[in-house]
Amino acid sequence: MNDPITRRDALRFSLAGMLAANLDAAVAAESSDPPLLTPMKDFQDVSRGTPLPHTLKGDALVQAKLTQDTWRLEIVADEKVTLQKPKKLDDNTALDFNALLELGKTHGVKFLKAMQCNNIAKPLGQGIWEGVPLRELLRLCGKSDNVRRLYYWGFHNNDPKQIFRSSLAINQVLDTPPNELPVFVAYRLNGEPIPLIRGGPVRMVVPWAHGFKSVKWLQRIVLTNDFQANDTYAEKNNDPESYLKTAAYFDDFSVEKFPMGTPITIRGTAMVGWPGLKRVEYWLRPDAGTKGVIADDDPAWSSAKWVPCEIVPFPDGEIPRDVWGLDVNGKPKEWPLRFSYCFWRLVLKDVVPGEYELRVRTVDQNGVAQPEPRPHQRSGRNLVQCKRFSVLK
Numbered sequence: 001m002n003d004p005i006t007r008r009d010a011l012r013f014s015l016a017g018m019l020a021a022n023l024d025a026a027v028a029a030e031s032s033d034p035p036l037l038t039p040m041k042d043f044q045d046v047s048r049g050t051p052l053p054h055t056l057k058g059d060a061l062v063q064a065k066l067t068q069d070t071w072r073l074e075i076v077a078d079e080k081v082t083l084q085k086p087k088k089l090d091d092n093t094a095l096d097f098n099a100l101l102e103l104g105k106t107h108g109v110k111f112l113k114a115m116q117c118n119n120i121a122k123p124l125g126q127g128i129w130e131g132v133p134l135r136e137l138l139r140l141c142g143k144s145d146n147v148r149r150l151y152y153w154g155f156h157n158n159d160p161k162q163i164f165r166s167s168l169a170i171n172q173v174l175d176t177p178p179n180e181l182p183v184f185v186a187y188r189l190n191g192e193p194i195p196l197i198r199g200g201p202v203r204m205v206v207p208w209a210h211g212f213k214s215v216k217w218l219q220r221i222v223l224t225n226d227f228q229a230n231d232t233y234a235e236k237n238n239d240p241e242s243y244l245k246t247a248a249y250f251d252d253f254s255v256e257k258f259p260m261g262t263p264i265t266i267r268g269t270a271m272v273g274w275p276g277l278k279r280v281e282y283w284l285r286p287d288a289g290t291k292g293v294i295a296d297d298d299p300a301w302s303s304a305k306w307v308p309c310e311i312v313p314f315p316d317g318e319i320p321r322d323v324w325g326l327d328v329n330g331k332p333k334e335w336p337l338r339f340s341y342c343f344w345r346l347v348l349k350d351v352v353p354g355e356y357e358l359r360v361r362t363v364d365q366n367g368v369a370q371p372e373p374r375p376h377q378r379s380g381r382n383l384v385q386c387k388r389f390s391v392l393k
């Protein structure tokens with residue numbers, strides 16, 4: 001299914017269209033590169049709850065403990081776990097916003113991360129998330145024993161049926177591989193307090209995971225002896241441990257007709273998942289009359305001619321240099337950065353009039369091309385998209 005076109009897409013297209021018609025196509029391509037950090041109004045939202053927690057106002061917001069001053073985080077244990085110093089509301093030990101800021105002075109992390117839903121192709125938006133590693137909060141709780149997993153959830157209108165739950169193995173919280181980022185409890189987005197609609201005042205951020213692990217309006221963590229995921233997203237055959245996938249997406253499906261003789265610029269987004277991204281490539285062929293569908297075993301796949309696309313370069317100066325993955329000069333150590341997205345573009349020239357099918361795919365750092373190696377779409381959507389268009393005489 002095609003994604004709905006956002007206002008940003010619409011604007012981008014009309015600009016690109018105008019410029020391409022009047023100016024040199026190469027200039028047009030540069031001038032309309034989208035911003036790496038999604039403007040707040042363009043973030044797509046995936047929230048459950050009635051009423052939606054981010055629609056609460058005034059006193060309701062205070063009662064829900066969703067203001068910076070009233071926000072509290074409980075860290076408790078189930079009956080099989082011992083925990084020396086649990087953090088609880090009823091004895092006033094629950095952590096407050098200032099406790100996070102205080103820890104952030106010595107342990108703060110900043111990370112460019114795209115939010116992407118397990119079940120929606122195109123990423124929802126990306127920004128610089130800032131917070132403290134969850135393990136530093138656990139340290140405040142003293143000694144624990146028998147913990148195998150963490151369950152956590154956020155505000156849910158005090159209605160157990162509305163809990164949006166997620167979970168992590170304890171080792172995923174305590175250990176971090178070299179050059180990776182830990183799970184963290186975030187309190188800023190792009191240098192500002194996290195807006196309520198993005199899960200503020202405080203949101204869990206799991207760098208490598210699809211959106212459902214990054215619980216919004218975070219309020220409670222339970223250390224458990226259970227070894228199983230209890231994620232809300234384990235329902236409906238979703239894979240509750242799905243890492244972000246590497247995949248390419250078209251930004252715009254709306255344009256179906258191009259004039260002959262003008263270079264055609266096509267743009268999109270490439271998600272850099274767990275296996276990294278080596279390149280994005282495209283395949284253009286005459287429309288085969290199958291409405292853009294090619295069966296998995298169709299020999300057309302193996303004879304396809306894939307051509308590299310251009311990856312939009314790192315926008316120098318747009319990202320603070322203390323963000324994970326940048327060097328002292330503010331340049332990325334690898335580009336694009338893992339668990340964020342970048343933009344790709346391609347320019348088609350001298351395309352003869354006719355009907356076409358255009359596909360894009362990623363090739364990851366292991367040399368594996370999309371949609372492999374994880375064909376189960378409930379483990380992160382990864383189908384090769386097709387854009388159909390005609391070039392007019």
Ligand SMILES: Nc1nc2c(c(=O)[nH]1)N[C@H]1C(S)=C(S)[C@@H](COP(=O)(O)O)O[C@H]1N2
Nearest residue numbers: 044045046047048117124154164211215216
């Ligand atoms: N508390 C809570 N957290 C939540 C959700 C929710 O419904 N409630 N939705 C999750 C899902 S399924 C996704 S994809 C992301 C979406 O993040 P966004 O709304 O900031 O784009 O938030 C996750 N965190």
Ligand SMILES: [Mo]
Nearest residue numbers: 046117118211
């Ligand atoms: Mo989601």
